[in-house]
Amino acid sequence: MCRRLNPRVRPLLLSFFCSSILLSLLPELITAAVVTLDSIEIYNTHEFFGSLPEVYFQCKGENRTIYLPDVKKKHQLYIFKGEESWQPLTELEEKKCKRCGIYEKDSFIKPDDIFDEWEFCASDFTSPDGKYIHFKEKEFNATFLCPDCVPLEGASNHTDVPRNKEKGMHWALVLLICVLVTTFIVLGAVTAYKYWQKRKKQQEQVRFLKLFEESDDIEDELGIGPLSHVI
Numbered sequence: 001m002c003r004r005l006n007p008r009v010r011p012l013l014l015s016f017f018c019s020s021i022l023l024s025l026l027p028e029l030i031t032a033a034v035v036t037l038d039s040i041e042i043y044n045t046h047e048f049f050g051s052l053p054e055v056y057f058q059c060k061g062e063n064r065t066i067y068l069p070d071v072k073k074k075h076q077l078y079i080f081k082g083e084e085s086w087q088p089l090t091e092l093e094e095k096k097c098k099r100c101g102i103y104e105k106d107s108f109i110k111p112d113d114i115f116d117e118w119e120f121c122a123s124d125f126t127s128p129d130g131k132y133i134h135f136k137e138k139e140f141n142a143t144f145l146c147p148d149c150v151p152l153e154g155a156s157n158h159t160d161v162p163r164n165k166e167k168g169m170h171w172a173l174v175l176l177i178c179v180l181v182t183t184f185i186v187l188g189a190v191t192a193y194k195y196w197q198k199r200k201k202q203q204e205q206v207r208f209l210k211l212f213e214e215s216d217d218i219e220d221e222l223g224i225g226p227l228s229h230v231i
């Protein structure tokens with residue numbers, strides 16, 4: 001099937017294929033880094049009658065309200081795996097913070113209570129393990145996890161971030177392979193095209209010569225002689 005394609009079209013197709021793979025992966029590289037909740041401990045429930053609180057996390061401008069269904073008791077450390085049904089909490093961009101908060105839903109008409117509301121930034125994740133602790137006195141202590149936020153901060157001087165190096169290597173490799181394969185195919189196509197042109201020329205020459213021979217034959221038959229060769 002491939003043979004039917006014009007040899008000049010194939011490298012085009014391939015480079016298109018390569019670039020579309022790169023483009024589809026690139027946004028992931030540039031934009032969102034997933035943030036999960038690693039652990040939380042609340043010191044207050046904002047509830048008067050000892051009823052169980054409904055704690056949730058939300059970022060401004062996002063529709064998603066993430067209820068933390070298990071977080072009910074004061075002074076108990078809740079540790080999460082990051083795979084819970086309500087995870088991840090949100091996604092952060094490299095140079096854009098989000099205003100997020102931890103709140104408590106009130107069953108009455110009054111507005112929801114606020115544990116805290118703050119600017120949530122990828123640059124907060126400075127520790128090499130991608131953790132960031134947000135602590136507010138008398139309210140809560142929460143640990144957030146975002147391994148991808150650490151490289152997003154770029155020029156941090158942590159020596160042990162093999163994960164990011166790996167990612168970078170992976171990217172360089174994909175790019176290199178794409179470039180190499182494309183180059184090879186273009187070269188191959190050019191060679192094939194040149195060869196094809198040469199053969200065509202040769203065939204034309206052969207045909208041309210044959211034509212001459214035939215005309216010679218005709219001339220001989222007609223007895224005109226070599227004069228007509230001057231044409």
Ligand SMILES: *[C@@H]1O[C@H](CO)[C@@H](O)[C@H](O)[C@H]1NC(C)=O
Nearest residue numbers: 058059060061062063064065
């Ligand atoms: C939030 O949801 C409403 C409807 O439920 C929708 O119209 C709006 O575009 C959504 N906003 C965002 C930021 O997703």
Ligand SMILES: *[C@@H]1O[C@H](CO)[C@@H](O)[C@H](O)[C@H]1NC(C)=O
Nearest residue numbers: 039041077133135141142143
């Ligand atoms: C908050 O929680 C983290 C992780 O559980 C812990 O390492 C840290 O000491 C706590 N901070 C405070 C002020 O309780």
Ligand SMILES: *[C@@H]1O[C@H](CO)[C@@H](O)[C@H](O)[C@H]1NC(C)=O
Nearest residue numbers: 126127128155156157158159
């Ligand atoms: C980066 O390195 C400088 C010294 O070279 C050090 O003072 C600083 O704390 C380091 N920053 C981080 C985030 O490790």
